[in-house]
Each structure stands twice: as C-alpha cells, then as structure tokens.
Amino acid sequence: MKEWRRTLGAVLTGCMLAGTAAAAGAQSLRLESLPPPATVKPALAKLGWHLFFEPRLSGDGSRSCASCHLPSRGYADGQPLSRGYNGTEYFRNAPGLLSVRLKTRLMWDGRLDGADLATAVRDMVTEAHFMNADGRLIQERIRQLPELLALWREAFGAQSQPYGPQIFVAIAEFLKTLDSGDTAVDRALRGEKVALPAPVREGMALFGGKGQCIRCHNGVLGTDGKAYRLGVPEHPAIADEPLRMITLLRHHATMGVPNYMAERKDLGLYVVSKQAADRGRFVTPALRGLTHTGPYMHNGMLATLDEVVAFHDRGGGPGSELQPLGLSVRERAALVAFLRAWSAPLPVVVEPPAYDFWSAGAAR
Amino acid sequence: MRHLATGWAAMLLAAAVFPAVAADPVAGGFGPLPPVSVPADNPMSAAKVELGRLLFWDTRLSGNASTSCASCHAPQTGWGELEPLSRGYPGTRHWRNAQTILNAAHYSRLFWDGAVDSLEQQAQSAAEGAVAGNGDAAMMEMRLRLVPEYVTRFREVFGTEWPRIHHAWQAIAAFQRTLVSDPKKVPFDRWLAGDAGALNAAAQRGYALFVGKAGCVQCHGGPLLSDQGFHALGVPRHAWADSDPLVQITARWQKLQRGVSAVQYKGSDDDLGLAYLTRNPADAGRFRTPSLRELRYTAPYMHNGAFATLREVVDFFDRGGGEGPNKAPQLRPLGLGATEKKDLVAFLESLSMDQPLLLAPPRVPRSKPLADGGNDARPR
Numbered sequence: 236m237k238e239w240r241r242t243l244g245a246v247l248t249g250c251m252l253a254g255t256a257a258a259a260g261a262q263s264l265r266l267e268s269l270p271p272p273a274t275v276k277p278a279l280a281k282l283g284w285h286l287f288f289e290p291r292l293s294g295d296g297s298r299s300c301a302s303c304h305l306p307s308r309g310y311a312d313g314q315p316l317s318r319g320y321n322g323t324e325y326f327r328n329a330p331g332l333l334s335v336r337l338k339t340r341l342m343w344d345g346r347l348d349g350a351d352l353a354t355a356v357r358d359m360v361t362e363a364h365f366m367n368a369d370g371r372l373i374q375e376r377i378r379q380l381p382e383l384l385a386l387w388r389e390a391f392g393a394q395s396q397p398y399g400p401q402i403f404v405a406i407a408e409f410l411k412t413l414d415s416g417d418t419a420v421d422r423a424l425r426g427e428k429v430a431l432p433a434p435v436r437e438g439m440a441l442f443g444g445k446g447q448c449i450r451c452h453n454g455v456l457g458t459d460g461k462a463y464r465l466g467v468p469e470h471p472a473i474a475d476e477p478l479r480m481i482t483l484l485r486h487h488a489t490m491g492v493p494n495y496m497a498e499r500k501d502l503g504l505y506v507v508s509k510q511a512a513d514r515g516r517f518v519t520p521a522l523r524g525l526t527h528t529g530p531y532m533h534n535g536m537l538a539t540l541d542e543v544v545a546f547h548d549r550g551g552g553p554g555s556e557l558q559p560l561g562l563s564v565r566e567r568a569a570l571v572a573f574l575r576a577w578s579a580p581l582p583v584v585v586e587p588p589a590y591d592f593w594s595a596g597a598a599r
Numbered sequence: 600m601r602h603l604a605t606g607w608a609a610m611l612l613a614a615a616v617f618p619a620v621a622a623d624p625v626a627g628g629f630g631p632l633p634p635v636s637v638p639a640d641n642p643m644s645a646a647k648v649e650l651g652r653l654l655f656w657d658t659r660l661s662g663n664a665s666t667s668c669a670s671c672h673a674p675q676t677g678w679g680e681l682e683p684l685s686r687g688y689p690g691t692r693h694w695r696n697a698q699t700i701l702n703a704a705h706y707s708r709l710f711w712d713g714a715v716d717s718l719e720q721q722a723q724s725a726a727e728g729a730v731a732g733n734g735d736a737a738m739m740e741m742r743l744r745l746v747p748e749y750v751t752r753f754r755e756v757f758g759t760e761w762p763r764i765h766h767a768w769q770a771i772a773a774f775q776r777t778l779v780s781d782p783k784k785v786p787f788d789r790w791l792a793g794d795a796g797a798l799n800a801a802a803q804r805g806y807a808l809f810v811g812k813a814g815c816v817q818c819h820g821g822p823l824l825s826d827q828g829f830h831a832l833g834v835p836r837h838a839w840a841d842s843d844p845l846v847q848i849t850a851r852w853q854k855l856q857r858g859v860s861a862v863q864y865k866g867s868d869d870d871l872g873l874a875y876l877t878r879n880p881a882d883a884g885r886f887r888t889p890s891l892r893e894l895r896y897t898a899p900y901m902h903n904g905a906f907a908t909l910r911e912v913v914d915f916f917d918r919g920g921g922e923g924p925n926k927a928p929q930l931r932p933l934g935l936g937a938t939e940k941k942d943l944v945a946f947l948e949s950l951s952m953d954q955p956l957l958l959a960p961p962r963v964p965r966s967k968p969l970a971d972g973g974n975d976a977r978p979r
Contacts, residue, residue, distance in 0.1 A: 294662045294733045296690025322664030323738070363735030367662045371855045372691070372729045375848040477745040477966035485741040496744070496761060499969060592844035 264453040265443070268421035273336050273411040278390040283409025285386055285587045286402060291376045292360055294367035297321060300359065300406065303329045306584035309527030310335075310413065315535025316470055316479065323364040324478035326470075326486070326501060328535040330520065331528035333415040338521065339460035343533040345518040346490075346507045349460070352407035353400075360403065364482045370399030377402070382590045415523040416579025431576065438573025441566055447558075448547070448570070457522030457577070462504040464515040466552025469500055470534040501534065515554060526578035540571045627810050628821045629791055631782035632892075635704040641719060641769045643776060647756045650749075651774025654767050657963050659742040660726045662733035665689055668725065668771065671697040674957045677896035678778065683904025684839055684846060691730040692845035694853060694870065696904035699897040701956060702890050704776040705823045711886045711902040712872045713829060718772035723765070730849045740764035748964035780892045784952040798949050805946025808939055813916070815943075817929045824891035824950060829873040831884035832930060833921030837903040840868065870903065884923045895951035909944045 286292060290299040303317050304310040310332035312318070319325035327343050335341070338349040347355045360366045360373070377383050377397035387397050390405060420439070422429045431439070443449040451459050473479045480499065487495035490506045504513035517533040531537045537546055544567045546552070550559035562570070637643050654660060658667045671685050671693075672678045678699045680686065685693035695711050703709065709721040726732035726739065743749045743762035753762035756770065782788035787806075789797035798806065810816045818826045839846045850868040857875040873882040886902045900906045906915060915921065917940065920930040935943070 291690070294690065294729065295665070295688060297663075320663060322659075322662065363662065363738040367733060367735065369729035369733075369852070372848070372852045375851045375855075378851070379844045379848050475968055477968055480969055481738070481741045481745050481966075484744070485735075485737050488741065489737050592848075594842050594844040594847060 264449045266420075266424055266449070266453060266457060267455045268424040269334070269414060269417060269455060270337075272414060275408050275411050276390070278386070279405050279408040280412050281409075282383075282386045282390040283405035283407065284412075285383055286377075286406050287409050288586050289383070291380075292366060292368055292373050292402070293320065294369070294372075295321060296376075298366055300356075300366075301586075303365075304332050306586075307581065309333050309524040309581060311528040313529070315530050315538075316472055319364045319482065320367045322478075323482050324472075324476060325364055326473050326479050326483040327533050328530065331524055332410060333413050333524040333527075334456055334521065335413060336411040337455050338458070340462075340518050343517045344503050344507055345460070345462050352410055353403040356403040356406045356410070357400070360406075364485070370402070373402060374399045376592075379592045379594070380590050381593050382588075416582065418577055418579045420573070420577045432572070434569045434572035435576040437566075438569035438571070438576075441562070441570050442573055445566065446547075446560060446562065446570055451519045452522055458519040460518065462513065462516035462518045463556050464503070464551075464554055465517070465532075465546075465557055466515070466555035467517075467532045467534065467536050467546075468552055470536055473501065473534075474499065503533070522574060522577060524578050524581075525574050527581055540574050541567070544570045544574075627816045629787075629824075630822045631785075631788045631791070632702065632705060632779055632822045635776045635779060637776065638717065638719075641772060643773050644756065646752065647770050647773045648777055649774075650752045650756055651770035651772070652958070653749075653752075653961050653963055654771050655774055656960050659746075659966075660732060660734055660739050660767065661688070662735065662738075663689065664742070666732055668722070669960065671731070672700050674955070677701070677893060677898070677955065679897050681899070683837055683899045683907075684843075685731075687730045687845075687849065688728075688733040691733075691849055692839070692843055693730050694840070694846055694849045695902050696899065698889065698902075699893060700775055700778060701893045701897070702779050702823065704779060705890070706825075706887070707827055708887060712870075712875055713887050714876060718775050719765075719768045722768040722771040722775075726768075730852065736764050739767070742966065743767060745966040745969065746964050747967050778956065780952055780956075784954070785892070786949040786953070787946075790949070799945065801942045801945040802949045803946075804939075805942035805944070805949075808935070808943050809946055812939075813933050813935065813943060814929060814931075815916070818888045818927075819891050825888040827888060829882065829885035829887050830927040830929070831872070831886075831923055831925040832901075832915075833884070833923035833926055834886075834901045834903060834905050834915075835921050836869065837905055840903075872902070881925055884925050891947060891950050893951045893956075895948050896955040909947050910940065913940045913943050913947075 287300045290297055290302070292299060298320060303312045303319070305312055308331070312329040315328060317325040317327065317329035330343070336352065341347040341349050341355045347358060357370070360368050361370060374397040377387060384397065388395055391401060419429045419431055420435070423431055423439070442452075451461070451463060453459055473483055483501060484495060484499070487498050487502065487506060492498055492502065492506055492509070500515075502514055504516040504518075505511070507513075525531075525540060529538060529540070531540070531543050537543045544562075547557060548560045548562045548567055551557040655668045658664050658670070660667060666688060671680050673680070678701050680697040683696060685695065685697035687693035698711065703721075704718060707716060709715050709718065710724070715721050715724055724731075726734045727736060740763060743753070743764070749762050753759060753766055757763070757766045759766065782792070786797040786802070809819075818828060818830060820826060840850065847868060850870070851864065854864050854868070859871075859875070863871070869884070871883045873885040874880060876882075894900075894909060898907060898909075900909070900912050906912045913935070916930070917933045917935045919932040920926060
C-alpha cells in the first residue's frame with residue numbers, strides 16, 4: 236500500500252514535470268523532414284545486406300534478422316508479440332527498422348544506444364531469445380560460404396578473414412541504408428507548396444495542437460527518444476504462455492532486476508534504470524512507416540491506428556502519464572489520416588540469393 | 600582401497616583356477632568396478648537421481664529446446680551415437696564421437712581430451728557448448744522454473760525456492776553415477792570371480808593375448824580397463840573432416856574456443872587432443888584411453904568414430920596403430936593371426952553386460968503458467 240502511494244506520487248510528480256517542460260518548450264517542438272541518405276561504404280553495406288538475410292547467423296541455422304524484421308512489413312513482423320528464437324517466444328513487438336539509423340535509443344526499454352547500431356546487431360544475433368548464435372561459430376560458417384567470403388574480402392580487404400565483430404558492423408552498415416521514403420508530409424515540412432488532402436492537413440494541425448502528440452512525437456522520426464508510461468494493458472499471452480513468461484523473467488534476471496521472479500509484468504525502462512518511476516515506461520516509437528508496421532505499442536496490443544489514436548484520446552490506460560484529449564470522431568480520423576500520410580510506400584526489397592556451404596580446404 | 604584389494608584377490612583367484620590362460624594376470628589389475636566415488640559437494644540420493652533422470656531427457660536444456668543429453672547419448676545406442684561424429688546441435692555437426700556415458704562416473708577426466716574433471720562440469724559444458732546443446736544458462740534455468748514439478752523436486756533435493764541451473768548439472772551427474780556395469784552381468788567379471796564357464800575358449804585365448812602378445816593391458820588395465828592416460832595412436836582423420844563443411848566449421852571453432860595460436864588455427868584442422876588443455880606440443884594427438892567395458896553396445900570406436908567394428912579396431916592395433924605425432928611407444932606391429940584377432944574380439948565382447956543397460960525415456964514434466972502478479976512468490 237505504502238509502495239503504491241509512493242508510486243502514485245512519483246507518477247504525479249512526473250506528470251507535472253513533463254507538463255511544465257512541454258509548456259516551456261512546446262513552441263520549439265516540430266516534426267522534421269528526413270535528412271539526406273546516410274553515407275555508407277557500398278561494399279560493406281552489400282555484405283550486410285547478404286548477412287541480414289542469412290539464417291546461418293543463428294545458433295541452429297534457421298533464423299535470420301529478416302525472420303522477425305520482414306522487408307514487406309517495414310522490417311517489423313506483423314505479430315503482436317515477436318516469435319524470437321526456436322524454443323522461445325518473445326514478450327514484445329518487433330519494431331520496424333526503416334530509418335533506424337536516426338533513432339537515439341533502441342529497444343522498447345531504450346537500453347541500447349542508437350548511435351551504435353553494430354552493438355545492437357550483436358545483441359540481437361547473440362541473444363538467447365533472438366538468434367542465439369556464437370560470434371566465432373558464425374564467422375567460421377561465413378568462411379565456408381565462398382560467395383559470402385568474396386563479398387567479405389571486397390568489404391574488408393583481400394587478405395581479411397571473417398571476424399565476429401565485423402559481421403555486426405556490416406549488418407549495421409546495411410541498416411543505415413534503410414530509409415522511409417519521402418512523403419507529401421515531408422515536402423510540406425520542408426515548406427514546399429503541396430496540396431495535402433483536407434483531413435491530412437487537419438490531422439497535422441491537431442498533431443501539434445489539440446492532440447498534443449508533438450510533445451513526445453517530434454523530430455525527424457516523430458519520437459523524442461524518451462520513455463513514458465501510457466498504461467497499455469499487459470498482453471495476456473505473457474501470463475498465459477510459459478515460453479513468453481520464461482523470456483520475460485530471464486530478461487529481468489539477466490538485467491539485474493531485484494526480486495525478479497516476482498516481477499511478472501513488462502517493466503520497461505525500470506529494468507534499465509531500477510528507478511520505481513520508470514516502471515512501465517517505454518520509449519516513444521517512431522511514426523514513419525506506421526501503415527506497414529502494425530500491430531502497435533510495445534506489446535502489439537493495439538491492432539490499428541484508429542485504436543492507437545482512440546487510446547491516446549482516452550488518456551491511455553491505468554497509470555498513464557497522458558491526459559484525455561476530448562477529440563471528436565472527426566478529429567481522431569484526421570489524426571489517423573495524417574499518420575497514414577507520413578508513411579511512404581515500401582521500397583521493393585530484393586533478397587540476396589541463398590548459398591550452399593562448400594567443403595574445402597580452400598575456405599581455410 | 601578395499602575394492603582394489605578385492606579386485607586383486609579375484610584376479611589372483613582367477614589365475615589359480617585358469618593357470619593355462621592367465622598369462623600375466625597380476626599386470627592387469629583387473630576386477631569388478633568399485634563403487635563410484637561421489638564428490639563431497641554432490642552427495643547421492645534417490646530423489647536427486649530421479650530428478651537427474653528426468654533432466655537427462657529434457658530437451659529444454661538446450662538452446663532451441665530440441666536437444667537433450669539423451670539426443671546424443673541414447674540408451675538404445677549404447678548411451679552414445681551410431682554416427683561416427685556426433686550429430687551435435689541442429690545446424691552443426693560435432694567433430695568427435697559421442698562416447699558412451701556408461702561408467703563415465705569412473706573417469707577422473709571427461710571428454711576425449713580431458714577438458715573437464717567432473718561429470719557436473721561435463722553436463723554443463725555439453726548443454727552450453729555451441730555445437731552440442733547451445734543453451735544459455737539463464738534461459739535454461741528459467742525454463743526449469745516454469746515447470747511446477749521441477750520446482751517441487753529441486754526444492755526437495757536442493758532446498759532452494761526456485762530451480763538453479765548448477766543444481767541441474769549436479770542432478771544429471773548423480774543420475775550418471777548410477778549408469779555403471781553390473782559385474783554380475785559381465786562375463787569377464789564373473790570369470791574373474793571364479794565362474795569358469797563365463798568365458799568360452801576363444802575369449803580365454805583372447806584374454807591371454809590381451810595381457811600377453813597383443814599388449815593391450817599396457818593401457819587397458821584395472822577394473823575400468825583404462826589407465827585414464829592420454830596416448831596418441833595415429834587414428835586416421837575421419838573422412839568427414841575433409842568432406843563435411845559443418846565438421847570443418849566446428850573444427851576451426853573448437854580451436855578458437857581453446858585459444859590456440861594463429862599458427863595452429865591457420866595451419867591445420869587436425870584434432871590436437873590433450874594439447875588443447877596442456878599447451879604442450881608433445882601432447883598433440885593424445886586422447887584419453889577409453890574404458891573397454893560395454894564395447895559390444897557402443898560402436899563406433901575411437902575419438903572420431905573412425906572404426907565401425909571391434910575387428911577394425913583390432914586390425915588397427917595389429918598394424919601398430921597409424922601415423923601421427925607423439926605416437927605412443929606401446930604401439931608396435933603385433934603380428935596377430937586371423938584366429939588370434941577373432942579370439943581377441945571374443946574377449947573384448949566379454950567385457951560387456953549380457954544385455955545392454957536400457958532405460959525407457961521418462962515422461963518429462965510440462966511447463967505451466969505462473970500465477971499472475973507474483974502471488975506465489977515473496978511479496979514486493
């Protein structure tokens with residue numbers, strides 16, 4: 236009970252602080268159009284493209300990055316909760332990767348630095364519930380794939396040998412090439428004269444005005460990179476399916492959460508910070524490409540953008556740091572129209588060919 | 600000590616009863632296996648052995664929940680595998696033979712190259728190794744915690760609120776300490792104990808060769824029929840080492856894991872055996888002498904499964920072994936005739952129980968959802 240009061244107090248304090256900050260800085264908050272494409276090393280990015288689709292980068296050779304980050308889904312997987320490695324089930328939604336190069340924080344709990352994509356890739360490839368691979372084993376597999384070995388040497392030099400950490404660097408280089416496309420909204424943001432449909436124009440105005448979306452969803456991707464509690468309901472599968480609870484509790488255990496066996500809800504940022512106020516806080520997601528990456532929220536509990544807008548309009552769920560907005564049906568529809576308009580069509584993605592292992596001393 | 604004395608007594612008795620064939624019985628130190636030694640920090644109990652039996656068959660003790668201990672150490676294939684090189688974790692192929700775990704409790708060092716010195720460590724290494732179980736310790740531990748029957752059993756056996764993964768290795772080791780040859784069922788042990796009919800004439804002639812002309816006893820003595828030493832025999836490379844990409848990948852990975860020099864990594868993918876542990880080039884190619892007990896059920900043979908039958912093994916030793924570094928001085932061409940080889944095989948077969956030790960797979964307990972909100976754990 237005492238703990239509950241403390242938590243509530245922290246929530247209220249947090250809201251007041253957030254409110255003050257927003258009032259002071261609201262004028263300067265805005266959405267921005269995409270910067271120019273990243274400068275990448277073409278040979279390195281090409282190698283990374285192959286590796287992104289290579290299932291032999293997982294422990295049992297069955298799962299690639301693309302297994303949970305499907306190009307056809309904006310590099311999300313279309314599931315509320317992602318599948319994870321064989322023999323496991325994950326407890327969160329797989330986020331899309333379009334323009335991931337511009338994110339400041341990665342993972343729903345923000346535990347990884349967006350400026351260091353290679354480390355994030357390493358985490359995904361070696362993590363027991365994602366790809367569960369051993370860095371040295373996968374480097375030796377690449378040595379046995381002559382086509383990949385040739386690409387490797389184009390990227391790293393004629394004398395180079397596949398080396399675990401450089402695998403992650405190559406995939407990170409490929410990820411830097413994934414951008415959301417330019418939209419009419421971007422052109423409007425750049426000040427170009429574009430004829431946006433009326434609902435989109437209205438939604439854009441609401442986004443920065445009555446909807447208050449801009450307070451957290453700002454900048455190039457529509458995210459401030461900070462974590463908030465919205466009171467999204469727990470996904471029931473986490474409690475109902477042992478495989479998901481196993482993954483959640485192991486995450487808590489390996490992140491050093493006190494008394495982790497009793498922490499059976501997704502704690503969000505708290506797992507990183509261990510600050511009570513951060514319980515249930517998740518990093519503001521990017522908004523570009525939303526039409527491709529549903530379902531939404533950290534646990535995929537909201538299936539459509541209409542549900543997402545309605546949820547925010549209600550002020551979120553229990554314990555939320557949001558306020559009810561009092562939007563009309565028309566206003567909610569306008570916001571959805573705007574969000575949709577900020578999604579460019581998906582670029583056509585060509586998957587690399589699949590290669591067979593060669594047995595040869597030649598690969599030595 | 601007491602058991603050793605018993606063994607010697609039995610052997611001397613055998614020598615007295617069969618003076619014609621017991622060429623040099625004293626040199627062998629044969630006898631029934633003594634009771635297994637049990638580490639002070641992992642005492643045996645029936646409940647622990649039963650828990651270990653369940654865990655031995657539990658595929659959740661691997662990365663993708665596909666592979667249990669029994670996957671590569673199956674009772675019906677002599678608690679090992681029929682494949683020369685173990686199947687390993689899915690997506691991989693191991694570079695060595697999955698040896699039988701029967702009587703493994705009597706080894707002072709485990710794995711072909713003696714990498715670890717306890718069954719507890721062996722279980723952990725196999726479950727976690729990327730080409731064996733590829734399991735993550737924290738993941739495997741949490742899987743056990745979502746199985747109510749395990750929670751109860753671990754609490755009863757180890758006294759912890761929740762299963763802990765190192766206790767799983769202890770329980771599996773305790774189970775393995777029960778998987779030993781029963782001397783009453785082993786013809787050679789019965790013969791040593793005075794049952795003159797336990798070995799037929801061919802096996803008795805084979806015994807004479809074993810301790811005499813063939814010199815097997817130089818390394819295969821004692822109750823275990825192994826000196827537990829490390830010797831280089833020049834066993835040929837398995838053909839798969841040159842044809843199977845997965846074996847080649849594993850071989851290089853194993854070298855990386857063992858921290859070999861760049862010269863060794865680049866120079867050759869031969870299996871260096873004991874040298875990985877000792878870093879001594881003089882130990883390259885040395886592997887631990889395997890016990891000869893239960894040979895009938897544990898083909899194929901040698902660290903890389905190079906030989907499918909006991910006759911092939913005998914032929915190999917008859918040739919004085921193969922080519923390779925640090926070759927054991929005990930090996931020399933033996934000049935065995937065809938009948939002698941048959942006799943030797945007959946004796947080797949008498950070192951196994953009359954029937955294989957078989958256990959049916961247990962019903963592995965199921966995981967269930969935890970009560971919500973931590974209600975069955977300590978309050979927040």
